[in-house]
Amino acid sequence: MTRSAAEPERAVMTAVTETEPFRRVSPRRAFLGVLGRDVAVTGKELGSFISQVLVQPFFLLFVFGKVLSELGYIAPGYAQLLLPGLLALNAFLVAVQAVALPLVIDFSYTKEIEDRLLAPLSTRMVAVEKIVFGAIRGLIGSLVMIPVGYLVLDEVSWNLAGLPLSALLLVLGALAGGASGLVIGTSVSPRRINIVFAVVITPLLFTGSTQFPFLQIGSLRWFQVICALNPITYVAEGLRGVLTPQIPHLPTWLCIAALVFACVLFGAIGIRGFVRRALD
Amino acid sequence: MSTQTHPTSTATDAGRTATPAVEVVDLVKRYPKATVNAVDGVSFAVAPGEVFGLLGPNGAGKTTTIGVLTTRVRKTSGRASVTGIDVTADPVGARSVIGVVPQRPNLDRSLDAKGNLVWHAAYHGVPRARRGPLADELLERMGLSDKASTNPDQLSGGQAQRLIIARGLMHDPRVLFLDEPSTGLDPQARLFVHDRVAELAASGVTIVLTTHDMDEAAKLSDRVGIVDHGELLKLDTPANLVAGLSGSATVDLDVTGLDPEQLRGRLGVVRGVAGAEVLATPDEGPSRLRVRVEGEAGAALPGLLEEVTTAGGRVSDVGLGEPTLEDVFIDLTGRGLR
Numbered sequence: 001m002t003r004s005a006a007e008p009e010r011a012v013m014t015a016v017t018e019t020e021p022f023r024r025v026s027p028r029r030a031f032l033g034v035l036g037r038d039v040a041v042t043g044k045e046l047g048s049f050i051s052q053v054l055v056q057p058f059f060l061l062f063v064f065g066k067v068l069s070e071l072g073y074i075a076p077g078y079a080q081l082l083l084p085g086l087l088a089l090n091a092f093l094v095a096v097q098a099v100a101l102p103l104v105i106d107f108s109y110t111k112e113i114e115d116r117l118l119a120p121l122s123t124r125m126v127a128v129e130k131i132v133f134g135a136i137r138g139l140i141g142s143l144v145m146i147p148v149g150y151l152v153l154d155e156v157s158w159n160l161a162g163l164p165l166s167a168l169l170l171v172l173g174a175l176a177g178g179a180s181g182l183v184i185g186t187s188v189s190p191r192r193i194n195i196v197f198a199v200v201i202t203p204l205l206f207t208g209s210t211q212f213p214f215l216q217i218g219s220l221r222w223f224q225v226i227c228a229l230n231p232i233t234y235v236a237e238g239l240r241g242v243l244t245p246q247i248p249h250l251p252t253w254l255c256i257a258a259l260v261f262a263c264v265l266f267g268a269i270g271i272r273g274f275v276r277r278a279l280d
Numbered sequence: 281m282s283t284q285t286h287p288t289s290t291a292t293d294a295g296r297t298a299t300p301a302v303e304v305v306d307l308v309k310r311y312p313k314a315t316v317n318a319v320d321g322v323s324f325a326v327a328p329g330e331v332f333g334l335l336g337p338n339g340a341g342k343t344t345t346i347g348v349l350t351t352r353v354r355k356t357s358g359r360a361s362v363t364g365i366d367v368t369a370d371p372v373g374a375r376s377v378i379g380v381v382p383q384r385p386n387l388d389r390s391l392d393a394k395g396n397l398v399w400h401a402a403y404h405g406v407p408r409a410r411r412g413p414l415a416d417e418l419l420e421r422m423g424l425s426d427k428a429s430t431n432p433d434q435l436s437g438g439q440a441q442r443l444i445i446a447r448g449l450m451h452d453p454r455v456l457f458l459d460e461p462s463t464g465l466d467p468q469a470r471l472f473v474h475d476r477v478a479e480l481a482a483s484g485v486t487i488v489l490t491t492h493d494m495d496e497a498a499k500l501s502d503r504v505g506i507v508d509h510g511e512l513l514k515l516d517t518p519a520n521l522v523a524g525l526s527g528s529a530t531v532d533l534d535v536t537g538l539d540p541e542q543l544r545g546r547l548g549v550v551r552g553v554a555g556a557e558v559l560a561t562p563d564e565g566p567s568r569l570r571v572r573v574e575g576e577a578g579a580a581l582p583g584l585l586e587e588v589t590t591a592g593g594r595v596s597d598v599g600l601g602e603p604t605l606e607d608v609f610i611d612l613t614g615r616g617l618r
Contacts, residue, residue: 025376025405033402040399041390111386115396115447118350119403120376280311280353 030121038133053141079153085210088235092177095138099181127274134178162242172259173235182270208232234258299364301486302326307358320510333501341510342490379448383459387432394428404451418446438469458489494605527554527572538593540567
């Protein structure tokens, strides 16, 4: 068929579309539909989700922030340093896990995501939805740490003027986590996912400057370099900068810039991987 | 189905006369690292309201063709459109007018049966107030009203398939694609699915289905395209396809003690025989040959039996029948449908 002959057909199609406005769904509505499904499913299992994200940081907080400092092995005030670090940790890692594991299973076995891939939404936007949803879970996982911290630790004093910037840092950290989860979820085979989690998550846990201030590990130069590659470092350092500025910390602008860079880099790689897995 | 009716059916009808519901032109798909094309220059058009069947063995390229049309497989070359929307140029537009029933169940197991329908409607922007009633209505039509709050894991194969069909209909698609709709179902569930498909066709939905079951293709389809090795070999109504064969009856013979290919040659020249094919040559037991004959099968039988006996073989079973789509396929490819 020639191009000119195809034109009138498009015109007819457009006419039909105009008389049936519900045919063309706005991408925003489709996006919110797909996101709504994920949020609703999380809502149904909120209890198990919260306990899942609380257990590990709670014990870290309890042992390092409470037990060891009570015994005198850790200097008083360490809890002050630890809590922002744990908020950062949860924002990032909960987001990674919320995206990566379900995607691996979806693409390899259940194919449950197919119905959403057929929604009137570009495949890229379905990938973006995964990042946003992971970030929402990461944020929840991070925020529930605040009351826990206040309950477990004796002295937590935050510079409340830093809250808006803290929120921005947590959102960026959670988005970077969701994007990293997308990279893992679209590049790792289901047989390998356990080993990848073991060799990726644990190092992330201990190289994110969550349990120590980044600037004070200068004597361990090689370790500092590794920590500089972990996005969690910038969330933790940024949070310390705005909540507990008396602790030495990286400049806030640098933390925000590093997190934006991580979001863009992992987002681009993850979305590419997602499209490759979604389309044959 | 009042809620599924288009508010402006006259405009729709005007569009229908101008635009095929599905159009595929010289479609080619070669998967990366493959040495042959999975789909190799297929062309066809499906009229609005038609039930179109793609019949062929596993691996013939049916599912890949459906994959391209449903925006999940990227074509290598050619053109594919649904209701005039090019699936490559505007996949998002195409997705809003198609419903898809995949070969493998892919129900969302984090949701119950009704949740699968309601959320599918949400993805497609169906207004919130309409989702619930529409889901109830479709569950009812598919005989699943009592399964609304059941998890998909607890559904039988037939129930899951009906739920997937219901899901595909939630956004009122113009074209419904069914990939092997009754594979793996027991005969009763299969019949139920067939009845639902016939019902949908009667209500005006365009249906494109794939199957490797000739009975299913003949029963459900207005027209059938026969595909093998990525090519569309023939396209017509089931009746015309069968009528196009020479011979008006078939005789199946189970024979031992002879080379089947040799016997095929001998039977082919018996008077009244229009063609002969070897259907099966198992390692043990008799080979099966199918002979197409002019006139009545019974009249040709003595001559055929005599030919086998003269050749030194023994006939252990005889079956008489009429040519079917399978015979068309055998005639085109020289082998049976798997």
